[in-house]
Amino acid sequence: MDEVSGDAARYRTGLAVRRSVLGDRHVERAEVAATDFDQPFQELITEAAWGTVWARPGLTRRERSIVTLALLAALGHDEEVAMHVRATVNTGASRDDICEAFLHVAIYAGVPAANRAFKIAKDVFSEMDGSQNDR
Missing domain, CATH: 1.20.1290.10 (AhpD-like)
Structure with missing residues (x-):
C-alpha cells in the first residue's frame, strides 16, 4: 500500500470513528463549516486523531x-x-x-x-x- 492510499484509508477510518464518537451531526457541521483555509486542519485531525489514535486497539x-x-x-x-x-x-x-x-x-x-x-x-x-x- 503506497502512502497516498494509506492516507486515504486512514482518513476513511478516521471519518468513521469520528462520526461514531462525536455523531453525524457534529461531523457534518464541521465539514460544512470547513473552508479552503482550514480544510487541511480538518483532514489532519480526521487522519491523525481519529484515524490513528482513536482507531488503535x-x-x-x-x-x-x-x-x-x-x-x-x-x-x-x-x-x-x-x-x-x-x-x-x-x-x-x-x-x-x-x-x-x-x-x-x-x-x-x-x-x-x-x-x-x-x-x-x-x-x-x-x-x-x-x-x-x-x-
Whole structure:
C-alpha cells in the first residue's frame, strides 16, 4: 500500500470513528463549516486523531473518552471538554467515569482546572437531560 492510499484509508477510518464518537451531526457541521483555509486542519485531525489514535486497539472508546476528558480539562480546553462530554453517550463513559477523571485532574493538574471542568460537565448534562425530556 503506497502512502497516498494509506492516507486515504486512514482518513476513511478516521471519518468513521469520528462520526461514531462525536455523531453525524457534529461531523457534518464541521465539514460544512470547513473552508479552503482550514480544510487541511480538518483532514489532519480526521487522519491523525481519529484515524490513528482513536482507531488503535489498545484502549476501548470508553477508556479513550475518559483519558481525553482528563487531558482536555487539565489543559483548559473548555469547548473541547463540552464536546467530549456530549460524546460520552456514544463512547460508553458514564457520568461517574467523568467525575473520576475530573477528580484526577484536581490532584494532578489543579483544583481550578477541575472546578471549571465540573461546571462545564454539569452545564452539558443539564442541556442533555433537557433535550431528552423534550422527546
